[in-house]
Amino acid sequence: MTAHLTITQAGPAMSLQDLGRPGYRAQGLTIGGAADTTAIHEGAALLGQSTSHAAIEMAGQGGSFTASADMRIALTGAEMAASVDGETLVWNASHLLPAGGTLQLGGTRNGTYGYLHVGGGFATPTVMGSRASHLAGGIGGLLNAGDILPIGPDKGTEVAMTLSKGDRFGGGKLRFVASMQTASFSEDSFDRFTRTAFRRDARANRMGIRMDFDGEGFNTAGQLSIVSEVVVPGDIQISGDGAPYVLMFECQTTGGYPRIGSVLPCDLPRAAQAQTGAPLTFEFLEMDAAVAVQNRYLADLKSLKSRVTPLVRDPARIRDLLSYQLISGAVSASTNPFEKGQKP
Amino acid sequence: MTDWPQIRTVGLSGILVTFAAAMNEPANRAALALRAAIDTQDWPEVTETSTSLVSTFLAVDLATTPVEAMKERLEDILKSRDWLAAPLPQGRTLWHVPTLYGTDLAPQLEEAAQVAGVDPDAAIKELCTSRVRVLTIGFAPGQPYMGELSETWNIPRQTGLTKSVPPGALIIAIKQLIIFTNAAPTGWRHIGQTAFKNFRPDQPNPFSLSPGDELVFPAIDRATFDTLSASDTNGGASSEVLT
Numbered sequence: 001m002t003a004h005l006t007i008t009q010a011g012p013a014m015s016l017q018d019l020g021r022p023g024y025r026a027q028g029l030t031i032g033g034a035a036d037t038t039a040i041h042e043g044a045a046l047l048g049q050s051t052s053h054a055a056i057e058m059a060g061q062g063g064s065f066t067a068s069a070d071m072r073i074a075l076t077g078a079e080m081a082a083s084v085d086g087e088t089l090v091w092n093a094s095h096l097l098p099a100g101g102t103l104q105l106g107g108t109r110n111g112t113y114g115y116l117h118v119g120g121g122f123a124t125p126t127v128m129g130s131r132a133s134h135l136a137g138g139i140g141g142l143l144n145a146g147d148i149l150p151i152g153p154d155k156g157t158e159v160a161m162t163l164s165k166g167d168r169f170g171g172g173k174l175r176f177v178a179s180m181q182t183a184s185f186s187e188d189s190f191d192r193f194t195r196t197a198f199r200r201d202a203r204a205n206r207m208g209i210r211m212d213f214d215g216e217g218f219n220t221a222g223q224l225s226i227v228s229e230v231v232v233p234g235d236i237q238i239s240g241d242g243a244p245y246v247l248m249f250e251c252q253t254t255g256g257y258p259r260i261g262s263v264l265p266c267d268l269p270r271a272a273q274a275q276t277g278a279p280l281t282f283e284f285l286e287m288d289a290a291v292a293v294q295n296r297y298l299a300d301l302k303s304l305k306s307r308v309t310p311l312v313r314d315p316a317r318i319r320d321l322l323s324y325q326l327i328s329g330a331v332s333a334s335t336n337p338f339e340k341g342q343k344p
Numbered sequence: 345m346t347d348w349p350q351i352r353t354v355g356l357s358g359i360l361v362t363f364a365a366a367m368n369e370p371a372n373r374a375a376l377a378l379r380a381a382i383d384t385q386d387w388p389e390v391t392e393t394s395t396s397l398v399s400t401f402l403a404v405d406l407a408t409t410p411v412e413a414m415k416e417r418l419e420d421i422l423k424s425r426d427w428l429a430a431p432l433p434q435g436r437t438l439w440h441v442p443t444l445y446g447t448d449l450a451p452q453l454e455e456a457a458q459v460a461g462v463d464p465d466a467a468i469k470e471l472c473t474s475r476v477r478v479l480t481i482g483f484a485p486g487q488p489y490m491g492e493l494s495e496t497w498n499i500p501r502q503t504g505l506t507k508s509v510p511p512g513a514l515i516i517a518i519k520q521l522i523i524f525t526n527a528a529p530t531g532w533r534h535i536g537q538t539a540f541k542n543f544r545p546d547q548p549n550p551f552s553l554s555p556g557d558e559l560v561f562p563a564i565d566r567a568t569f570d571t572l573s574a575s576d577t578n579g580g581a582s583s584e585v586l587t
Contacts, residue, residue, distance in 0.1 A: 022391065022392065022403075023391075023392050024485070024551075025392055025401070026379075026392065026393065026394035026481065026554075026555065027481055027485060027486055027551040027554070028481040028482045028485045028486050028487050028525075028542075028543075028551075029485040029486075029543075127545050127546070128545060128550060137484065137485045137543075138484075138525070138526050138543065138545070139485075139545050177353075177355055177356065178353070179353070179354060179355055180352050180354060180360065227364075227365065227366050227367060227396075227397055227398055228396055228480075228482070228489075229360070229362070229396050229399060230354060230358075230360055230394065230396050230399065230401040232354050232355050232357040232358065233357075234355050234356075234357070235354075235355065252482060253394065253396075253481075253482045253483070254396045254480065254482035254483065262354065262355025263355075264355075264356060265355075265356060265407075287353070287406075287411065290356060290407075291356070291406065291407050294356055294407035295407050295408070298407065298408075
């Protein structure tokens with residue numbers, strides 16, 4: 001029997017996600033996939049495997065998971081309290097989840113989406129070439145307690161590797177380029193948009209993120225008579241009430257609201273990870289500058305594997321220190337140095 | 345002297361060619377024909393193509409593809425023929441989708457007829473013989489926007505929203521019809537109910553319709569509707585090759 005991971009307790013918005021399902025735009029289905037695509041690349045780098053594997057995406061809250069066999073896992077995206085059988089795990093790192101072990105993941109601390117990857121990837125059936133649930137499109141669904149997820153054969157063995165955590169958490173600056181209706185906005189309205197201090201609204205999901213702000217909205221003149229046009233992830237759509245929405249990977253394929261611009265793909269993980277209330281601003285870039293920024297990001301993704309480093313473990317935090325071969329026979333391994341009252 | 349067609353970039357995600365400022369039949373045909381032509385030429389930079397009502401979208405990674413060169417190639421192809429006079433692309437299908445008009449399953453038929461200024465029987469008579477084309481697919485997977493109906497049906501959206509219409513609902517506004525893929529709220533009026541599924545992700549061909557396909561919605565009674573709903577015939581829909 002193949003190895004599997006059983007979900008014993010599930011947060012309210014957990015789903016399997018990969019890099020999505022491109023190629024169906026003409027038939028009304030957007031790419032979907034992980035809200036934080038950088039996290040998928042990091043998980044692949046930590047486990048030394050392909051970026052095509054799916055991970056469990058957890059919005060806001062994690063869950064509990066039990067392994068049927070020894071398996072490698074990696075934790076990326078928004079940081080969560082993580083432990084295996086009570087032993088704390090470092091985030092943005094790979095670990096061994098032993099057979100019978102229970103992984104506990106708590107609420108997100110610095111962002112919205114945490115990710116759990118497994119060595120070999122989840123071996124659920126693909127639908128139209130992807131394992132990603134497209135919640136808006138009606139493919140797949142949320143994961144629930146009791147779900148048993150099969151794991152593919154794992155060619156790798158390395159664990160306890162880590163990557164630096166990245167700076168995409170807690171909001172910040174979203175860079176954008178002009179899009180179809182940018183010129184329809186008055187200069188004043190556009191300038192005000194780039195100077196406004198926005199906050200991520202509570203109204204946000206895998207389709208789009210509403211921006212909360214003080215002051216009047218950002219309407220254009222011909223707002224209501226725009227013919228329905230193509231929509232792409234990153235588009236900053238100004239809805240009827242004048243508030244911007246940054247559209248995400250499960251957005252519709254077409255829409256009739258004006259787009260003031262389009263957030264660069266490299267900044268969408270930052271948009272996705274901003275927690276409710278996190279400050280966000282928009283910085284306009286000309287096409288040349290945007291191309292340079294996006295290419296730097298793509299080069300960074302390519303170099304992730306080379307930046308994976310061994311996890312330096314703090315011995316004071318290792319509960320069962322004595323089961324590790326630390327002293328290699330220099331003193332008796334059966335003598336417990338802590339018995340004399342020295343607590344780790 | 346014409347401002348059309350327009351070529352615009354869409355973020356770093358691609359290039360859009362728009363043939364008109366508002367929906368019209370020649371511009372819709374032009375968008376379909378241009379998409380077919382680009383698909384035939386199989387440009388290596390283009391990862392996928394799609395159309396909306398009056399435009400053609402080319403998905404191109406503009407971070408790695410110089411945009412000016414792409415625009416020049418598009419200008420050349422646009423100049424090569426009169427796209428507004430282009431025939432519809434090949435490979436289209438005509439669908440017959442049995443439809444229950446009115447009743448409690450499609451409660452806004454009478455209201456829509458009233459807004460259009462015709463009596464309900466005349467409305468059904470016209471609608472069940474009207475042949476419409478898939479102008480574009482969007483909003484939900486496989487969900488068709490079909491038109492154009494006669495000027496009678498140039499009726500506005502309702503001011504409020506219907507909280508939810510079920511999958512297979514046939515709804516109407518602005519000379520267009522939509523079959524809903526999933527249960528969703530709408531500002532259009534619910535005049536008919538079909539058991540047709542636009543999107544069946546578990547099937548080898550998950551999308552029933554393509555842009556350019558044509559449809560008619562013959563009227564059926566409640567008993568027939570119930571029988572078809574319970575069958576696995578995709579609502580009793582039948583199709584024939586058009587071109």
